[in-house]
Every structure is written in C-alpha cells, then in structure tokens.
Amino acid sequence: MFDRLQTSLAQLLPLSREEFISFAALLTPRRLAKHETFLRAGEICTHIAFVNKGCLRYYYLKEGNEYNGQFFFEGAWVGDYQSFLSGQPSVQYVDALEDSELLVIPRTDLQRLYTEQPRFERFGRLLAENIVIGSQRRTASLLFDSPEERYLKLITERPKVVERIALHHIASYLGIKPESLSRIRKRLADNR
Amino acid sequence: MFDRLQTSLAQLLPLSREEFISFAALLTPRRLAKHETFLRAGEICTHIAFVNKGCLRYYYLKEGNEYNGQFFFEGAWVGDYQSFLSGQPSVQYVDALEDSELLVIPRTDLQRLYTEQPRFERFGRLLAENIVIGSQRRTASLLFDSPEERYLKLITERPKVVERIALHHIASYLGIKPESLSRIRKRLADNR
DNA sequence: CGTTTTTCTTAACCCACATCAAGTTTTGTA
DNA sequence: TACAAAACTTGATGTGGGTTAAGAAAAACG
Numbered sequence: 001m002f003d004r005l006q007t008s009l010a011q012l013l014p015l016s017r018e019e020f021i022s023f024a025a026l027l028t029p030r031r032l033a034k035h036e037t038f039l040r041a042g043e044i045c046t047h048i049a050f051v052n053k054g055c056l057r058y059y060y061l062k063e064g065n066e067y068n069g070q071f072f073f074e075g076a077w078v079g080d081y082q083s084f085l086s087g088q089p090s091v092q093y094v095d096a097l098e099d100s101e102l103l104v105i106p107r108t109d110l111q112r113l114y115t116e117q118p119r120f121e122r123f124g125r126l127l128a129e130n131i132v133i134g135s136q137r138r139t140a141s142l143l144f145d146s147p148e149e150r151y152l153k154l155i156t157e158r159p160k161v162v163e164r165i166a167l168h169h170i171a172s173y174l175g176i177k178p179e180s181l182s183r184i185r186k187r188l189a190d191n192r
Numbered sequence: 193m194f195d196r197l198q199t200s201l202a203q204l205l206p207l208s209r210e211e212f213i214s215f216a217a218l219l220t221p222r223r224l225a226k227h228e229t230f231l232r233a234g235e236i237c238t239h240i241a242f243v244n245k246g247c248l249r250y251y252y253l254k255e256g257n258e259y260n261g262q263f264f265f266e267g268a269w270v271g272d273y274q275s276f277l278s279g280q281p282s283v284q285y286v287d288a289l290e291d292s293e294l295l296v297i298p299r300t301d302l303q304r305l306y307t308e309q310p311r312f313e314r315f316g317r318l319l320a321e322n323i324v325i326g327s328q329r330r331t332a333s334l335l336f337d338s339p340e341e342r343y344l345k346l347i348t349e350r351p352k353v354v355e356r357i358a359l360h361h362i363a364s365y366l367g368i369k370p371e372s373l374s375r376i377r378k379r380l381a382d383n384r
Numbered sequence: 385c386g387t388t389t390t391t392c393t394t395a396a397c398c399c400a401c402a403t404c405a406a407g408t409t410t411t412g413t414a
Numbered sequence: 415t416a417c418a419a420a421a422c423t424t425g426a427t428g429t430g431g432g433t434t435a436a437g438a439a440a441a442a443c444g
Binding site: 359370371373374375377378 | 393
C-alpha cells in the first residue's frame with residue numbers, strides 16, 4: 001500500500017523509519033472511480049492526495065468549456081495548490097480519468113506536521129519547488145511554442161500522457177480544440 | 193537598506209531580531225543599470241536577488257525572439273528557479289528594465305541556512321508556494337484567456353506592469369506581437 | 385536642444401486555429 | 415453482441431493574430 005509513497009518520498013528527502021511511519025499515519029486510502037470528482041470549483045481544498053494508482057487531472061471551467069491544467073499519474077501529489085495553501089475557494093476541478101487509488105492527507109494535519117516536525121518543512125519546500133519548475137516549463141511552452149510544437153514535445157517528454165489520455169483531453173491541455181489536434185496529427189502523418 | 197526586506201519577510205514568517213540579522217548578513221547589495229544582465233541562459237543560477245528598488249524581468253530567447261516570462265518589482269525575489277534549484281544551466285535570461293538595487297544571496301548560503309536553521313525551510317517553502325500560485329494563474333490565463341482578456345486582466349490586476357513597462361515588453365509577456373497589442377488597444381479605445 | 389534611436393501605430397495580406405456541421409470509429413454496457 | 419454514447423475525423427468558412435513594411439511619436443543621448 002505504501003511502497004510507492006515510500007519510493008516517491010525518498011526521492012525528495014531521506015526519512016528514518018519512524019519519520020516515514022509518522023507521515024504515513026496521517027494518510028487515508030481512498031478509491032476514486034473513473035469520472036468521479038475529488039474537488040469542485042467553489043469548494044475549499046482541504047486535502048491533497050498522493051496518486052498510488054490511476055490518473056487524475058485538474059481543469060478549469062470557463063463559459064461551459066473545460067481546460068485541462070495538468071494530469072497526475074502514479075507518484076504525483078494532486079490537489080488545488082492555490083486553494084490548499086490560501087484557504088480560499090478553489091477555481092478548478094479535480095477528477096479521475098481512470099479508476100484510481102489515492103492516499104489522502106488533510107491540510108490541517110500537514111500544517112501541524114510542518115510545525116511539530118520541522119524536518120517536514122523541507123518536504124513541503126521541495127514539493128513546492130518541483131511544482132514551480134513544472135509550472136514554469138508549462139507556462140513557457142504556452143507562451144512561445146506553437147500548438148504543433150507543444151504536441152510534439154508532449155510525445156517525447158511525457159509519453160504516458162499520449163498513451164493513456166484521450167485526445168480531446170490532450171487538445172484541451174494544449175490549449176486547442178479537438179478538431180485542431182486532429183488536423184495537426186493529420187499534418188504530421190502526411191509526412192514531414 | 194534592509195527596511196523593505198524586513199517588511200517583505202515579515203509577511204511570510206515572523207522572525208526574531210537575531211534571525212533577521214543572521215539572514216540579512218548573507219545578503220550583498222548590488223546595483224544593476226537598466227538593460228544590465230543578471231543572468232544569461234547557459235549559466236547556472238548561483239544567486240537569487242531581492243528587488244529593493246527597480247524592476248527586472250526574465251525572458252526566453254527562441255529563434256531570435258524574446259518572450260517575457262515574468263516581471264519583478266520592489267519586494268520580489270528574482271532568479272531562475274529551475275536553475276537555482278536543480279543546479280542545471282539556465283534556459284532563461286534575467287535583466288533589469290530600470291536602474292535597480294538588489295540584495296543578493298548565494299545559493300550555497302541559502303542551502304546552508306536551510307540545514308543549519310530549519311526555521312528558514314519555512315521561508316523557502318512559503319516562497320516556493322507563492323511562486324506556484326502565481327505561476328499557475330499565469331498558465332491558466334495563457335491556456336484559456338484571449339490576448340485581449342489577458343491584457344484587460346493585466347490592467348486591473350497588475351497596474352504597475354502597465355504603468356512602468358514598455359508596451360512591446362507587455363506584448364511579449366502576453367504572448368503576442370507588439371502590432372497585435374496596438375490593434376487590441378485601438379479596438380478597446382474605439383469603445384466597447 | 386537637436387539628432388539618432390527606439391518605441392508605437394497603422395495598413396495590407398496571410399495563415400493557423402475556431403466554429404459549425406456531418407459523418408465515422410471506438411467504447412461502454414445492457 | 416447489439417445498441418447507444420462518446421470520441422475522433424473531415425470539410426467549409428470565418429477571424430484574430432502573424433508578417434511585412436512604412437511612417438509617426440517618444441525617448442535617449444551627445
């Protein structure tokens with residue numbers, strides 16, 4: 001149950017057996033069926049979740065259209081950071097794209113852990129720092145790569161996304177319509 | 193000299209007089225003339241800087257074109273996070289848009305501070321978390337707002353940017369060409 | 385303070401993605 | 415396995431931003 005978590009945590013910071021156990025004790029397993037919602041816009045994000053199995057996404061809803069912000073596979077932490085950190089209502093939705101198994105930790109428990117065991121501040125810092133790096137890469141790509149370039153980069157840099165996620169969700173992630181992604185794929189298939 | 197830093201730090205975490213002094217002792221003042229470079233792509237970002245006065249930006253260079261990633265005014269911390277955290281060469285440039293005064297801290301000193309005074313892990317965490325929130329907002333806007341909407345949001349949400357920064361730099365930040373921003377401004381001026 | 389350089393605007397034309405619509409393929413499930 | 419729903423593709427047409435080019439306005443600077 002906690003194997004993947006242990007591996008994933010160990011990549012951020014080495015923990016003693018006791019430290020890991022005290023962390024794991026705060027986590028509650030939760031299953032999420034495909035399409036089931038983890039967080040709705042307007043709610044406050046009171047928990048973040050470690051993805052033990054499956055795949056989730058967060059997305060924005062604007063004028064009836066969904067815009068995929070990010071996909072999360074095994075080993076990732078998912079939630080609405082903005083809401084989780086600020087305590088303000090979320091502006092995004094989080095749901096499952098596959099049947100998923102999560103390990104969920106309440107915001108309050110994590111905050112208490114930070115205070116009581118400062119060692120875990122480092123975990124919080126490293127986690128946030130990694131998210132910064134990912135988010136800035138994504139911003140940069142949206143800023144100056146064409147949709148076609150973004151799609152090609154996705155294929156090479158995040159093959160799991162292309163393998164496991166429906167094309168219309170990928171289009172949404174790339175910031176284009178499904179019809180446009182179809183045409184880009186056609187263009188690429190008709191050589192070059 | 194350290195007034196603004198103290199105010200800015202206090203918003204993140206309360207520090208004792210001694211703690212603040214031990215932090216301030218790691219900082220070196222540095223002046224940067226307008227257009228002067230703080231960091232070049234390819235270099236490793238060995239320092240981050242607190243902006244005491246002035247304005248800096250980071251930008252990407254692709255096929256001879258500049259793309260502004262972010263602007264930094266008084267009270268902000270600037271550097272290439274990706275490079276600073278990973279130790280890898282930077283992919284972006286940082287320079288001054290106005291004559292500026294910085295307070296610079298070496299990466300190694302900050303890392304040591306984290307280890308020796310775990311209290312400051314919290315500073316690092318809160319700083320990173322705030323950057324995550326900003327970066328995700330920017331990503332979202334690029335993902336689903338039109339250039340015109342992005343410009344309007346910039347006016348209301350970050351008036352300082354519109355007041356102090358040249359239009360062609362704003363266009364670049366919005367992900368469009370200066371000619372397009374001109375047209376958008378004209379469109380908006382011709383009422384509605 | 386006048387000259388040079390940079391920044392900003394305008395215009396004409398082009399093109400990639402959006403939109404609307406229809407049809408095909410795949411998936412889910414009773 | 416058959417049917418319905420969802421996902422994907424293709425086509426016709428529209429549009430906002432890109433490109434190129436030129437000129438106007440503002441800023442930098444000797």
